[in-house]
Amino acid sequence: MNDRLGRDQLRCPRACRTPVSRPDCALQYRRTGTPPQWNHIRRDQLDPLLSCANSWAPAGTRPSAGHPWGTNPMMDHTTRVGNRLLAALPPADFALLAPHLRKIMLGRDAVPIRSGDRIDHLLFPCGGAVTFIVDLPNGQTVAVAVIGHEGAIGLTSALGTSHSPVTVVVRVPGPVLQIPAAQFLSALGRSPAIASMVQIFTRSLLTQVQHVAACNALHSVEARMACWLLQIHDRANGNNPLPLTQETMSELLGVRRTTVTHVVRALRASRALKSNRRGQLEIDRPRLEAVACECYKVMSRRIDRIVSRGGAGLLHAAPSQDACQLPGNRLSRAGS
Numbered sequence: 001m002n003d004r005l006g007r008d009q010l011r012c013p014r015a016c017r018t019p020v021s022r023p024d025c026a027l028q029y030r031r032t033g034t035p036p037q038w039n040h041i042r043r044d045q046l047d048p049l050l051s052c053a054n055s056w057a058p059a060g061t062r063p064s065a066g067h068p069w070g071t072n073p074m075m076d077h078t079t080r081v082g083n084r085l086l087a088a089l090p091p092a093d094f095a096l097l098a099p100h101l102r103k104i105m106l107g108r109d110a111v112p113i114r115s116g117d118r119i120d121h122l123l124f125p126c127g128g129a130v131t132f133i134v135d136l137p138n139g140q141t142v143a144v145a146v147i148g149h150e151g152a153i154g155l156t157s158a159l160g161t162s163h164s165p166v167t168v169v170v171r172v173p174g175p176v177l178q179i180p181a182a183q184f185l186s187a188l189g190r191s192p193a194i195a196s197m198v199q200i201f202t203r204s205l206l207t208q209v210q211h212v213a214a215c216n217a218l219h220s221v222e223a224r225m226a227c228w229l230l231q232i233h234d235r236a237n238g239n240n241p242l243p244l245t246q247e248t249m250s251e252l253l254g255v256r257r258t259t260v261t262h263v264v265r266a267l268r269a270s271r272a273l274k275s276n277r278r279g280q281l282e283i284d285r286p287r288l289e290a291v292a293c294e295c296y297k298v299m300s301r302r303i304d305r306i307v308s309r310g311g312a313g314l315l316h317a318a319p320s321q322d323a324c325q326l327p328g329n330r331l332s333r334a335g336s
Helices: 091-100 155-159 181-188 192-218 221-234 246-253 257-269 285-291 295-314
Strands: 029-032 037-040 102-106 121-125 129-135 141-147 167-172 174-180 273-275
Touching (some): 141 192, 155 192, 221 246, 221 257
Antiparallel strands (some): 129 141
16 A cells, blocks of 8 residues: 555545545554555554554455454544543544553552552553552551542653652552553653643642642541542442442541541431441432532532543644654544
């Protein structure tokens, strides 16, 4: 498939079979080889969760039975990537990361990285909830943030630090996309959109940390616990009860377990907590929202606004240095 082959002779291998020249099928090409060839940036090594394994085929050809075209559902990556930061990237910029992404599962109470550990991998949650914990010299801990599919773990390495400032603990298990830090930093240097993605997450994380600091200083333990439970429930895909123990809540709030016991009793009395089985907290969300301080709604709205608006802005970021285009072809999303 060389330069002499007209673009209208290439067709999308998906069911639509539309010519490449149509903007609704315009994905990314890269000019390689001798003689030069226009090769689609392949993602067929990815899990079906990430990509439709898009590739281009000459007109009149169909994928073989063993080829990923014939086995994976054909969808644009934005509809399959479970992480909001990655899903917001333009396809060409996502393709810089895609070959290095690996899906793994993080179980309950897993600790992907501890404070002071070297950041060797970045993790992009696609579900579940993790907390960022600050460890104090006297052994006490307190949570400063909770993230789910809107965030990332280890992204501070993009800001120049090679060691984690916090301990990360999984509270609700779920899948994550793992990428070596070296591969991510390499792509970061070539992609303004990925650099913007880092800024989006940094802003959302700082917003949450600022609200948590104010909440810890001004509001009661009962209101703070309600706020944490709601944030974790938001990221737990509606799962109820939540897999949380009183020891976990003690770590999140930075208080003794006896204090947590008293607060749990108060929340049960108000019926904001329906049950407190060992290792499980079943919540009544409307009543819990009534108990929570205003920090929960204000913080949630601001974080969602940062991620949503920032993600929309990534579509207009300058193309990556590796994203070559066919003459006259604007990069666009499939089906846009």
